Amino acid sequence: MALTLGLLLLSTPSARALPEQALVPGGIALLQLPEYKQGTEVFFKNRRIAVFPHDNTWYAMAGIGLSTKPGDYEFSIRRADGLSLNTKITVKYKKYDEQHLTIKNKRKVNPNKADSKRIAAESKRKKKAKKLFTETAPRVDFIWPVTGRISSIFGLRRFFNEQERRPHSGLDIAAPEGTPIKAAADGTVIDAGDFFFSGNMIYIDHGQGIVSLYAHLNKIDVKPGDVVKQGEIIGKVGQTGRVTGPHLHFAVIANQTLIDPVFMLPRNGNKDREIHRDTNENAQSKDDTQ
Ligand SMILES: [Zn+2]
Incomplete structure (x- = not known):
């Protein structure tokens, strides 16, 4: 044909x-x-x-x-x-390094029975947000939601208290507690609340399966259904959930798949640190997250 x-x-x-x-x-x-x-x-x-x-x-x-x-x-x-x-x-193949973190709150690494029940319920909410596909014209022209030192890059193989867990699914940007967080692009808030590992978290739909996620917030300033403009303040940086210090865990989903957010962000948008897109050699993080 x-x-x-x-x-x-x-x-x-x-x-x-x-x-x-x-x-x-x-x-x-x-x-x-x-x-x-x-x-x-x-x-x-x-x-x-x-x-x-x-x-x-x-x-x-x-x-x-x-x-x-x-x-x-x-x-x-x-x-x-x-x-x-x-x-x-x-x-092509890409090498992802390991990261070893010590979490003081042991329940955040080995949850108890009640925690596990909560985690299972939250996992359903997370899946729902991840699977969303709206016909809205997508926005892919992202800005940095927060600027600061990148304390953990995407894809690192994670060991919490020397126990292997899922690889790091986002980008950690260290910033003082209370730093305002901007919406990376225009969109609609699809979920917002307190999650066991992610702490206070917001999901924003940017259309056609493009979703951004902001975790460990000190404060959430939006609610599901809110329409946000790019740059609008949606919450404040915190250290809720599984963390070792205040930072924003920023993640991006496309076709139900978590991708490295740096490929969506302007190269020169974060003056505090040059982003290494081609290698993972600069993952020396101490603070972290989920
Ligand atoms: Zn993180």
Whole structure:
């Protein structure tokens, strides 16, 4: 069948406000859609992904899960008129280092029975927020919610009190308790509350499966249903949940997948520290989190 979609894989998107492509576990795949037509839906690993215009060109953006094995993966582009096309990308290996943290509150590492019940209920809420897909035109032009030293990068293999737990699923930005936190982009608050590991946490929907998450807050200033503008203050930095000091745990979800937030953030938006996107060599963190 002759297809005329003329797809191009991007290697180095340079324009500001476009997420950065990184074809690694925890990274982002961008697909240019030069002949995009209204109604086209794009899927990655059978999940629908966000589609948005940038500089007169349409793009699809897929989050690549941290547990993704190196290899080839397909995008599926389905047009409203029934025409469909698959195109593949190759995900490369990326090394993620270990991080060892000591948590004083032992229950935050080995929860008791009542805690476990609470954690299970919260896990349902988290899944619901992660799975949300709204038809709202997505916002991917993120800003730094807080600036400060990066105390822990994404993807580190975590050992709490020498017990292995899930890898770090976000970016930790150290800031004094009470520092105002900005919404990374326009969106709608989909959940907000106190969670066992994450402490006070907010989820914001930015459309088509793009969700941002802010954890360990001292104070939450928004509630579910609130529409927020980029830069609007949504809460204050704190040290609630499983932490060793005040910081913001900032995470980003795309197609139900947690991705490294640095690929969504402007390179020069945090003057206190240069971000190392290509290596994880600079993870020397002491403070941390979930
Ligand atoms: Zn964290």
